[in-house]
Amino acid sequence: MAATATDSISAKIDCAQQQRNPPVAKKVKHEMEMFGDVRIDNYYWLRDDSRSNPEMLSYLEQENSYTDYVMSGTKHLEDEIYAEIRGRIKEDDISAPVRKGPYYYYKRTLEGKEYKTHCRRLAVNIGDVSSVDDVMPTGPDAPPEHVILDENLKAKEHKYYSIGAFKTSPNHKLVAYAEDTKGDEIYTIHVMDAETRLPVGEPLVSVVGYFEWVGDEALMYITRDEILRPYKVWLHKLGTNQSTDSCLYHEKDDMFFVDLVTSESKKYIFVGSESKTTKSIFYLDISKPEKGLMVLTPRLEGIDTSVSHRGNHFFIKKRSADTFNSELLACPLDDVNATVTLLPHRESVKIQHVTLFSDHLVVYEREDGLPRVIYYSLPPVGEPLHTLQGGRNVDFIDPVYSVEPVGSRFSSSILRFEYSSLRTPPSTYDYDMNTGVSVVKKIETVLGGFDASKYVTRREWAVAKDGTHVPMSIVYRKDLVKLDGTDPLYLYGYGSYEECIDPNFKSSRLSLLDRGFIYAIAHIRGGGEMGRKWYENGKYLQKKNTFTDFIDCAEYLIEKKYCSKEKLCINGGSAGGLLMGAVLNMRPDLFKAVVARVPFFDVVTTMLDPTIPLTTAEWEEWGDPRKEEYYFYMKSYSPLDNVKAQNYPAILITGGLNDPRVQYFEPAKFVAKLREMKTDDNVLLFKCEMGAGHFSKSGRFEKLQEDAFTYTFILKMLNMVPALG
Numbered sequence: 099m100a101a102t103a104t105d106s107i108s109a110k111i112d113c114a115q116q117q118r119n120p121p122v123a124k125k126v127k128h129e130m131e132m133f134g135d136v137r138i139d140n141y142y143w144l145r146d147d148s149r150s151n152p153e154m155l156s157y158l159e160q161e162n163s164y165t166d167y168v169m170s171g172t173k174h175l176e177d178e179i180y181a182e183i184r185g186r187i188k189e190d191d192i193s194a195p196v197r198k199g200p201y202y203y204y205k206r207t208l209e210g211k212e213y214k215t216h217c218r219r220l221a222v223n224i225g226d227v228s229s230v231d232d233v234m235p236t237g238p239d240a241p242p243e244h245v246i247l248d249e250n251l252k253a254k255e256h257k258y259y260s261i262g263a264f265k266t267s268p269n270h271k272l273v274a275y276a277e278d279t280k281g282d283e284i285y286t287i288h289v290m291d292a293e294t295r296l297p298v299g300e301p302l303v304s305v306v307g308y309f310e311w312v313g314d315e316a317l318m319y320i321t322r323d324e325i326l327r328p329y330k331v332w333l334h335k336l337g338t339n340q341s342t343d344s345c346l347y348h349e350k351d352d353m354f355f356v357d358l359v360t361s362e363s364k365k366y367i368f369v370g371s372e373s374k375t376t377k378s379i380f381y382l383d384i385s386k387p388e389k390g391l392m393v394l395t396p397r398l399e400g401i402d403t404s405v406s407h408r409g410n411h412f413f414i415k416k417r418s419a420d421t422f423n424s425e426l427l428a429c430p431l432d433d434v435n436a437t438v439t440l441l442p443h444r445e446s447v448k449i450q451h452v453t454l455f456s457d458h459l460v461v462y463e464r465e466d467g468l469p470r471v472i473y474y475s476l477p478p479v480g481e482p483l484h485t486l487q488g489g490r491n492v493d494f495i496d497p498v499y500s501v502e503p504v505g506s507r508f509s510s511s512i513l514r515f516e517y518s519s520l521r522t523p524p525s526t527y528d529y530d531m532n533t534g535v536s537v538v539k540k541i542e543t544v545l546g547g548f549d550a551s552k553y554v555t556r557r558e559w560a561v562a563k564d565g566t567h568v569p570m571s572i573v574y575r576k577d578l579v580k581l582d583g584t585d586p587l588y589l590y591g592y593g594s595y596e597e598c599i600d601p602n603f604k605s606s607r608l609s610l611l612d613r614g615f616i617y618a619i620a621h622i623r624g625g626g627e628m629g630r631k632w633y634e635n636g637k638y639l640q641k642k643n644t645f646t647d648f649i650d651c652a653e654y655l656i657e658k659k660y661c662s663k664e665k666l667c668i669n670g671g672s673a674g675g676l677l678m679g680a681v682l683n684m685r686p687d688l689f690k691a692v693v694a695r696v697p698f699f700d701v702v703t704t705m706l707d708p709t710i711p712l713t714t715a716e717w718e719e720w721g722d723p724r725k726e727e728y729y730f731y732m733k734s735y736s737p738l739d740n741v742k743a744q745n746y747p748a749i750l751i752t753g754g755l756n757d758p759r760v761q762y763f764e765p766a767k768f769v770a771k772l773r774e775m776k777t778d779d780n781v782l783l784f785k786c787e788m789g790a791g792h793f794s795k796s797g798r799f800e801k802l803q804e805d806a807f808t809y810t811f812i813l814k815m816l817n818m819v820p821a822l823g
Contacts, residue, residue: 583659
């Protein structure tokens with residue numbers, strides 16, 4: 099439909115003239131009044147929930163055409179960077195195999211193929227191996243590889259293709275997977291025979307991308323309401339029609355959404371009903387699904403819980419106003435109110451995640467902005483639990499780094515995690531908690547002569563205007579960077595939802611570092627790097643701390659001669675795109691170039707509209723502008739409401755037509771208004787993906803092309819494009 103409408107309109111316009119001049123969106127006055135305050139949005143007409151308005155589609159295509167025209171002179175550099183980025187990838191590769199029962203499961207990528215292949219191989223030793231020396235057999239005598247699902251074959255039928263959850267049944271005979279073919283995050287769950295790959299029953303449609311097996315013959319899944327809020331939990335018995343499925347839970351409060359997860363022990367499924375501040379938990383005994391969901395932690399305002407299971411105890415991570423960084427409790431299965439404190443609350447240490455084993459408990463914590471992993475031995479099942487003592491640390495070497503749990507087996511003593519830093523490629527480790535022996539199971543291969551010793555990582559602390567110390571993670575190539583103020587710097591920020599933007603590795607980033615760039619992450623308030631209070635001091639009526647922290651970080655980097663205003667480029671996406679828009683309006687003089695990806699630009703209008711997906715759940719993040727105090731505070735920083743007649747730096751903005759999280763019309767309206775208002779001649783580009791959503795294109799090489807395009811834009815704005823020939 100989009101192509102037909104666009105083609106018919108394109109035939110009526112002068113394409114060459116369209117490319118030479120920036121598109122001019124028509125103005126249609128649209129007034130919005132609240133608390134006696136009138137806001138005028140001349141580009142409100144660009145909103146079309148059906149995504150089919152020919153005039154709107156034509157405008158987006160004109161913006162894309164103009165972007166192509168402006169960047170056409172640097173296509174050779176974009177191609178060069180793309181070749182560099184792709185050349186660093188070992189295209190034919192496999193992930194670290196995960197042992198599950200009699201099989202090793204892994205994902206394979208093939209040379210030239212965009213998508214992954216899901217595979218398994220039978221283990222030689224059928225018993226449950228618990229050793230860091232557990233290695234999948236290979237070679238001519240090894241059991242053959244079995245391909246369960248080739249995403250490349252499925253993706254041929256679609257412009258966009260993404261797999262959510264991919265899970266085998268407990269007996270390993272069946273596989274269920276969720277697929278999204280538009281980028282709108284509305285999934286379909288397919289079940290198939292793992293060996294024959296033949297479908298089992300009819301697909302489950304219009305569901306979220308995660309689900310859990312309930313034994314070998316049933317699935318638990320979630321559906322969304324009309325505003326795409328996950329709100330109903332269902333039990334589906336294989337071989338029956340979806341219309342006959344049992345609804346286990348219906349969340350009627352539009353501030354809350356539901357999720358589900360299986361315990362590490364595989365004996366319970368936990369269903370969470372959560373808002374941004376409150377979370378209660380129900381549980382299902384997998385061996386007795388007919389009993390339905392039981393309450394484990396009741397809903398209490400401001401109390402957030404997550405739950406694990408081992409033996410005859412539930413383990414509860416609990417956050418409240420008094421225990422804002424969380425405490426860890428345990429209770430008997432038959433008396434959920436008889437809790438004992440295993441790890442008390444600590445003001446300087448945030449408990450981020452807990453992983454249970456049959457004999458151990460692993461806690462992923464944060465202190466001073468850095469993650470750490472501590473493990474404890476547990477008493478035998480049946481013995482009383484008490485406050486944990488004698489925890490042992492897993493040690494890491496880089497000054498700034500990222501560590502995440504992956505695929506450990508409950509019955510094992512082997513902790514598996516992935517480690518990386520700004521100069522260390524992702525590395526999968528198996529760590530034996532009994533012996534302290536650590537074995538590398540997989541290191542992401544980086545081709546092209548990569549040498550980690552050429553790069554330096556640093557941690558710096560900027561001082562915000564209110565005296566708060568804000569951490570930053572920094573990397574650069576030591577033989578290219580002079581640190582005299584003349585180096586180009588690419589600064590990233592996010593600062594929302596208590597998300598921790600840890601300094602991990604990205605091989606495509608080397609194309610900037612190897613051209614003399616410094617790369618930095620500002621760990622600003624609104625994120626979760628420094629604990630719960632760090633988040634709370636960057637939300638609601640303190641949201642502006644997020645923006646001023648970022649500005650203070652930028653000024654610190656200039657003061658310390660990491661760069662100058664003329665060499666400072668910044669980048670953020672989604673809520674980080676809001677950050678970009680806010681600091682653009684506040685300090686446009688501070689930056690040379692800005693990249694805002696799928697940016698949340700129209701805060702007030704969106705938060706006033708409960709029909710827009712996710713709005714109701716977001717009131718506990720940004721505030722509810724139906725209340726006067728929040729309305730005027732949000733209006734004071736909302737990027738679209740604060741565009742004014744002033745000079746702006748060079749700007750690249752991206753969007754996705756099918757994006758359910760940040761609607762495409764937010765960046766589109768901002769660009770149209772900015773073109774009208776700004777007083778400079780600096781480049782302003784808008785690139786809208788017409789067949790993708792929030793996470794842009796789905797293929798791995800397509801994503802590399804986007805990095806190449808973004809880096810080319812930055813280099814072009816800094817006059818760092820080498821001459822042809």
